[in-house]
Amino acid sequence: MHKAADRIRNVALVGHRGAGKTSLHEAPLFQAGVLNRLGSVTDGTTVSDADPDEKARQMSISLALSSFEWQERKVNLLDTPGDASFIADALGALRVCESAVFVINAVMGVEVHANRLWQRAAELDLARLVFVNMLDRERADFFRTLDSLKSAFGQHVVATEIPIGSEHEVSGVIDLVDMKAYEYSEQPARDGCREIPIPDAEAQRAQEYREKLMDEVSETSDALMERYLEGEAISHEEIVAALKEGTNHGSLFPVTCGVATRNLATNRLLDAIVEDLPSPVKHGGLEVGEVTLHPDEDAELFAYVFKTRADPFAGRINLFRVYQGTMSPDTQALNTRTHNKERIGQLVGFSGAETTHPDEFGPGDIGAVAKLKETRAGDWLAARDEPIRMPSIALPAPVMAFAIAGVGGGSAGDEDKVFTALRRLQEEDPTIDLHRDPQTGEQIVAGLSQVHVEVIVERLRARFGAEVSLKPPRVPYQETIRGSARAHGRHKKQSGGRGQFGDCHIAIEPLAAEPEGFEFVNEIKGGVIPSGFIPAVEKGVQEAMQQGVVAGFPVKGVRVRVYDGSYHTVDSSEMAFKVAGSQAMRQALQEASPVLLEPMMLATINVPEDAVGDVIGDLNSRRGRPLGMEPAGAGMTEIKAEVPMAEMLSYAPDLRALTGGQGEFAMEFQRYEEVPAHLASKVVSEARAEQEAVQA
Incomplete structure (x- = not known):
């Protein structure tokens, strides 16, 4: 039989990369008797980092689920990646859990990814418990970390236990609810915990933090607060009940601590999960x-x-x-x-x-x-066709794009194999973008970072045997005209028998109202060109526009008028007028002041306040035009700027370097603008060199 819903705890382990989530996923499995020994991330022996690429990189890439029992409750524990490149799995886990355990590195304190996930958990109304990990590391400081937690997440973050000792000498924890101390053995063991008297050196501090806990717990109800202020004794049962109630919908955030790799205080964390975090029944319906x-x-x-x-x-x-x-x-x-x-x-x-x-x-x-x-x-x-949809979680847009090159042997079958495999990986990770650029014809794969795209390529090879290489995508430049011109196209060929004859006069001018459009106007009078041949002229014109005269890029924003011409009753044909139209268009483009256009993007960039100056300076160096700034909360600022696409192809790693890994951005296409003359010549020479290489 299945477990009753009130005996289930669904818990996501989340936090910044390197905080020890995978080790903390391993320790409860060991403590609950599911595993016989603790695995190690360094040795590649953990349960949740089972894929070869996770072992090689010593980091979680995909979500992992483990289920076990503790105190007659079923715990579904979801280990999630801490790298922002794989945030989709972390957000997916938060979506289906009532609770999240935020794992915080006691050396580093609250880091950027944990901050972002905290905001997402708040949006989903999840119960949140904090586990301060790695207390045995050099420079680890629980109390400094607690201050950073309060600074980042508010004053309702409250310690329910504090460590005994510090750094390499940490030996146990003090439970501030029961005011009991527990000491743990040096080597990981399920039975390595024993109760001891609270050490004299820690007694005063324990009492201080016990009072802080009581202050927070009493605020969960007016009646409790009144009794507490009047000095009445609050029973242990009342404290536990108030702690549970406050934790359920985010008015209290208990902070626990330990060392996952030593199994230190894992049993205490498991007790907190089943006692303080809500079941699906307690948390309420969806x-x-x-x-x-x-x-x-x-x-x-x-x-x-x-x-x-x-x-x-x-x-x-x-x-x-x-x-x-x-x-x-x-x-x-x-x-x-x-x-x-x-x-x-x-x-x-x-x-x-x-x-x-x-x-x-x-x-x-x-x-x-x-x-x-x-x-x-x-x-x-x-059970029935109910038109319901889970409210969507906003996923970051993929910003690191590459063109897929060297697909297998280059055959259509190889390309289909790669495309099918990429689609399957996209089902696994919705932050992967996969599309074919309609202008350049390149197959584009985009992810949240260079590491993200590298993992995609590794998984293509390892899982599906599809070998691909990556290259930067081509910028989809365009061409247009700034002036007007007239041209005459005449195609005449006699080769014995029926010949070919097409003759047309056209005028072209900029289409100012639609800079990316095209308009064809038939101004023929008196039937000098029969109406049946006019579509062929238009087809020839459009064919010539596919490869502009500046650098071979498509031409946009042009109005074409065909106003004169002639025909032959026997030799004229649609093909002849198509060739004549194409000739006339190429000639007219040469004489109408053709220019090169580049795509301009609207970049929305979120950065820490202290990095705004550096980011603005960098945008200026990329020919960017900042449009404005506004506070984005949690010490972040949102910058909007228009920047040429060509300058943003490698922006993601540069932004990470400028902001210490805290910056993120998204882009959307705005419009096309003329490329400055000194840069246009470089683009033209590169395009011609590429064309010559293809022809060779």
């Missing part, structure tokens, strides 16, 4: 549009798919959260996006390195199913 889903096992099924993993052998593996009803194998569920039924085959659970096959998943639970035909992340599986 409102999706006009529908409210409650964790009721007797109600009809509604399950949300939050993660799709592309497996070359098992196909799609979908992770889902049951919000209502029960998910059972060998049944059917309806995909509310495709409106088609999916056969639910064998269900999959994850317990450490082992996979299990549960008989069912009840409301509030998280599990997986393989080999669904059409279902992917973001879909609902339901």
